């Protein structure tokens with residue numbers, strides 16, 4: 001086995017024999033990514049941890065059924081997204097009144113905020129307060145659009161891979177991605193416009 | 202400044218994502234770039250859209266599984282003995 005090139009790709013046969021070492025390597029290689037996706041989907045550390053654990057438990061139990069048609073990472077992302085969506089649905093059952101008005105990013109997204117905040121200094125753009133604003137903005141997206149955005153733009157999957165994870169067509173993925181990006185841009189523009197030196201344009 | 206939604210601006214918006222992802226036909230790219238040179242609003246939307254994606258990505262890059270959560274994960278998976286390769 002060429003450990004040098006492939007140490008991030010656990011041996012599927014060993015996984016399907018349920019070898020613990022192989023499974024530990026799988027967890028090692030993917031736990032950061034799965035955790036990040038879950039955290040951004042759910043906006044809550046404890047929930048993200050639950051999804052992370054559940055994802056690998058399911059992966060371990062169902063690895064026999066993995067046929068190798070997609071990448072292992074795609075398969076893991078799919079389990080994780082489904083777990084996260086299930087948790088979100090459970091939450092919504094309890095909080096229907098709060099969640100009811102949240103799906104702002106469906107339909108046509110016409111730019112309203114036209115402020116060029118790109119010129120703000122890097123320290124302004126990367127401080128903690130800004131990171132919180134980014135996360136709040138991500139949480140305002142609909143679940144479907146948020147998943148598309150996170151897979152494509154934060155995890156860096158290709159359009160094809162992200163569509164595979166979500167089991168939708170590539171064109172459907174592109175629509176969700178566009179809505180998510182434009183909605184996030186509106187949110188962040190609103191946030192940054194208040195920091196611009198001359199607010200009146 | 203008011204964003205006027207004329208047909209050119211509308212087309213630009215429709216194509217902006219494909220443009221950012223490098224998936225837009227080269228001929229359409231030049232038309233889009235030409236429009237943005239003359240339309241400040243569209244240019245700003247493009248610029249801030251690009252920056253929005255960049256900020257979200259770099260924020261994501263800073264996230265990794267906290268050490269205590271990693272330990273709980275390995276315990277839940279009964280892999281504690283394998284929790285050594287932290288490099």
Ligand SMILES: [Zn+2]
Nearest residue numbers: 209210240243
């Ligand atoms: Zn325009």
